[in-house]
Amino acid sequence: MNLKEMLNLADRIVFAKTGHHLDDLQEAVLRGTLERETYQRIAKEYDYSESSVRNAGSQLWHILSEELGEEVNKSNFRSAMERFQFSLFSNVVQDHVQVGSLNFCGEGRHPPDIPNRHPPNREVCSQELSEMPDLGVFYDRTLELETLSDWILNERCRLIAITGMSGIGKTALVSQLVQQIKDEFESVFWCSLASPPTFSDWQNRLLKFFSKSPTDRSFHLTSEPLFVIHYLQQYRCLLVLDDLHNLFVSGELAGKYQAECQDYQSFFKQVENLSHQSCVLLIGWEPSIELPPSAKQNSPLRTLQLTGLDIATTRKILQDYELTEIDENSPLIDCYDGNPFWVKSLASQIQELGGFVPDILKNDTLLLPEDVKCILRQQYDRLSETEKQVMVLLAGESEPISLGGLLEMAIMPPADCLNSIQSLLRRCWLEKPDNLYRLPKAIKQYIIHHLI
Template identity: 50%
Template structure:
């Protein structure tokens, strides 16, 4: 019934979140519980709920009852029950809502997070209508365990929703949880966009293939009878609020070269990202990967912020190793710091220790610390992208027990000064070395690796 009232007022059926709010309210759930179920921010759920009650109140006042009825979360159930009885008694169900098919919350007319193809949901001229959501998240991985990234989430939401950033990147060493953070972000803000599309570049689509895929989705969502011309793609992005996530961006780049060099058949992505960055539009592209394109790194721009994801806080890292079955120990923080708070590294090493019956204390008493084969296999993926000069420089840094200055690097590195600077920049962009107070060094966990 609520769905019918909203449709009568706005020309749109209840979306997935509105249905969850109505259904949850009927079941006596709090906003916080509904927000948790839908992976949304509680304040956002409250805002959507307030607008829903306002629409229902207006429709009840104008179309169904002669007296003013202000719908709230607390009286929603009783209001719907009174309305159902009134409609049945006055026999007006044929004119407004079919009593024999009463549906207080409204059933989902489409699978969640997919394009809505119901012709009843076409755009109308009603100025108060809410946009129909077209969410294609078929390539988005399922979110598993998620650990505290509150600060990073809030920063991303601010950049996207408040600052209207057009091109963002989430980068960091493999295993830091970049994709998981992107998934959590999408779950919390997807209802702010008409279109939300997640695509993985692991299959290495060309730019033409990606654009064709996007235009097919936009054509279907915009009720076009023929494909949207590629030249109109930017115009569509200017007229519609879209969030497009491109995960695994690093697969576009060449192996054996310095950071950010495109493979020949993906060079046109360079001009595409440049166009997205510089032209005015309503869309946000979020790029996720081990490294980011050189054209983004070269020019700092307020519309293209980069979030570098680092290790988890100590409490979250302790939670990870506890979940793997390791007993908490007083010196656990040293163990966590050694593996840089990297979620995947910690899980891998902790699982290895549990299998062998090792404790944190035993591991810390031996040097070098554990570097199991499973962790080597994980690091082999980004290592395959390094150039030979980069591997050569890492081998030299691995022999140093602490970070060293550029002057000393020049003494031990058999390469010209200009080449050394380019290599250092590339390794920093790939997060294989750390720069602190003009000193360059490697994480202790990486030093045993044979480069």
């Protein structure tokens, strides 16, 4: 069917269900969907709000799902309509064809008075988000959301890593993103690697989600090493793997896979190198060693290294904890790099101590609550010995230092020093203003007072 024929058929289906023809907004949604446009582009092109477009789309997919007897969404609308048309032609020998409560025949339209014989298959679940955390209030990340959405929906990137310090808001950002774009995909799957399963177990779980087959059949499917990629090629899927760093070796440079986790690495290489229409998002403290921090134009790989919130948003967090007297020059703004977890932990501690900030922060006191120290310890323990040596060197410097200065100070081969610096940058444990190197203030405090 061409576009006009498909819109006419959709109009007949909607009219049979509701008694109303497609309105301008609904037609715009279907037309944009058939032209493979995102909701955002449809809204812009037809001058509607994005929320109105999404709501209209949701209503349409619900109506079509009930009438066509299968789950219909933005990603499979065209194929569902073509299957429906094929079913009409395959039954042409009959006086009329009935699907759901909809009747078609050569003598005209009949009233929709026959019950639905083929209700949508509710066993088929296109979203598995039970491990996606609900993190409460989401603080503004408009630019990052737009960037990720563009990479996924417009540039069709296959593999994207979102990295940054613990507590910086990576999981919250991706949770918000998934809520915004999930309707663009036929399948959405979120998996936490906090206690990473073997790749075989993870793949079996994924295949079971895809196929909804009995366990023994899912296990059989794993004998085909490219089966998952075949699925990602055939369907538009979004896979999210959180806590990626748990696949990597502790005590080594950033991003080296544990021996028992190398099958994950092989899978990610397939995702990168083989053509498909899906996207895999990786969330973690550090990227895998093969993922570049930046990518060439048109590359299927991307890395977004998440930094702290801006001053205004950081103040908003503090105000939510009733610390309204904090101004933009406060050490609470300057020293904690806009890390939401750090700032919330500090604000909670200040509240418990009485809430009078000038007394608590007298003499430039830099607070490090126990939960912040605990998470810093976890990340510090993952560093290699050469990285720790670089950290101690920088902790003793009052001003940022050049790369040449660091190489001169380091008691290690220059190549080891350079690799360690690169790894620390990838872990977000170093800052590089104007090509000079320094430690973030909270991390420097931790190194000086708790390790040296």
